Amino acid sequence: MSENTSVKEPCFFTYKGKPLVRKGDTIYYGDMRDQYVVMMKIKNNQKFQDLNLADQVTVQLLATDPTLPPQEMIRKKSEKKSLYGAIEIASIWLERELEKK
Numbered sequence: 001m002s003e004n005t006s007v008k009e010p011c012f013f014t015y016k017g018k019p020l021v022r023k024g025d026t027i028y029y030g031d032m033r034d035q036y037v038v039m040m041k042i043k044n045n046q047k048f049q050d051l052n053l054a055d056q057v058t059v060q061l062l063a064t065d066p067t068l069p070p071q072e073m074i075r076k077k078s079e080k081k082s083l084y085g086a087i088e089i090a091s092i093w094l095e096r097e098l099e100k101k
Helices: 083-100
Strands: 013-015 018-023 026-031 035-048 051-063 074-080
Touching: 013 074, 018 083, 026 083, 035 083, 074 083
Parallel strands: none
Antiparallel strands: 013 018, 018 026, 026 035, 035 051, 051 074
């Protein structure tokens, strides 16, 4: 019998084909093996019935190059009033930057 020794990649939620990973109030969008990813930080939540909805989100386009100083890793930054708006701008920024390769 042969053993299947292939390494399985972790399963992540995706948006427009890119991984979407959340830890606490921070959401990363994109593949860390690519040149850029987007980090979204939920700054404030608003209560709606029994749900907490993000109503202030900071969006940052980050270079994944570990040799860059931290202040040079941030390529773009914006504030959005909803998580949907934040994910949409993140998708646009990431797509444009990755096309430049």
